Amino acid sequence: MSLSPSELERYGRQIQISGWGMEGQEKLKAAKVAVIGIGGLGCPTSIYLTAVGVGKITLVDNEKFELNNLNRQILCLQRDIGKSKAKVAKEKLEALNSEIEVEAVVAEITRDNVHNLIGDVDVIVDGQDNWKTRFIMNEYCVTRGIPFVHAGVSAMHGQMTTIVPGKGPCLRCIFLKAPPEVEEIPVLGAPPALFASLQVMEVIKLVTGIGRLLVGRMLFASGEEMAFETVEVKRNIRCPVCGGL
Numbered sequence: 001m002s003l004s005p006s007e008l009e010r011y012g013r014q015i016q017i018s019g020w021g022m023e024g025q026e027k028l029k030a031a032k033v034a035v036i037g038i039g040g041l042g043c044p045t046s047i048y049l050t051a052v053g054v055g056k057i058t059l060v061d062n063e064k065f066e067l068n069n070l071n072r073q074i075l076c077l078q079r080d081i082g083k084s085k086a087k088v089a090k091e092k093l094e095a096l097n098s099e100i101e102v103e104a105v106v107a108e109i110t111r112d113n114v115h116n117l118i119g120d121v122d123v124i125v126d127g128q129d130n131w132k133t134r135f136i137m138n139e140y141c142v143t144r145g146i147p148f149v150h151a152g153v154s155a156m157h158g159q160m161t162t163i164v165p166g167k168g169p170c171l172r173c174i175f176l177k178a179p180p181e182v183e184e185i186p187v188l189g190a191p192p193a194l195f196a197s198l199q200v201m202e203v204i205k206l207v208t209g210i211g212r213l214l215v216g217r218m219l220f221a222s223g224e225e226m227a228f229e230t231v232e233v234k235r236n237i238r239c240p241v242c243g244g245l
């Protein structure tokens with residue numbers, strides 16, 4: 001997949017990064033990435049995936065923007081309140097980068113429809129705020145061998161890990177039971193923006209092969225303490241999801 005003169009200019013500064021080059025940019029152009037949930041994480045994630053030149057981005061969200069989303073869901077302007085998150089995001093992202101393809105999927109993910117909604121993609125990004133859907137996505141990714149970049153945020157802290165099925169633990173290895181669901185998670189914009197940036201870096205590394213992935217490691221960050229910690233997480237050979245791999 002060769003690059004046009006305008007793409008060479010648009011991505012010129014990142015192509016200079018050691019190990020990236022034309023080859024890395026062409027891999028990004030050929031890549032298909034799905035972002036599940038266009039909220040505090042998914043808005044900045046999809047903006048940076050668009051800016052960096054991922055060739056096809058699928059945005060999945062069933063909800064409409066509300067006023068109380070505006071403190072963190074940065075693809076929403078006041079005039080977008082009441083409109084579909086996925087459709088608004090698609091329109092803005094296409095205005096940012098017309099060289100890529102953006103697909104909006106307005107639907108709630110279930111175990112039965114996930115393949116029809118997303119199909120075969122190279123990486124899936126977790127922008128969800130509930131463990132029920134996260135576990136569905138985790139299982140789908142393990143079954144199809146798709147890398148899954150998990151992140152979760154609350155208040156001023158968050159966590160993330162990258163799941164590469166068969167190479168490291170899946171979410172169910174780490175959380176055998178779903179953590180309790182919180183109806184309305186207290187949060188502001190900066191922590192999801194931080195984790196969204198880190199998720200995008202993992203996507204870039206997964207696609208281009210640059211660097212060391214956050215596989216088998218969980219990163220915790222606290223904005224209150226301004227502390228970052230990475231702990232090792234291991235596969236559970238009896239994991240009900242990935243134990244058979």
Ligand SMILES: [Zn+2]
Pocket residue numbers: 169170171172173174236239240241242243
């Ligand atoms: Zn597992």
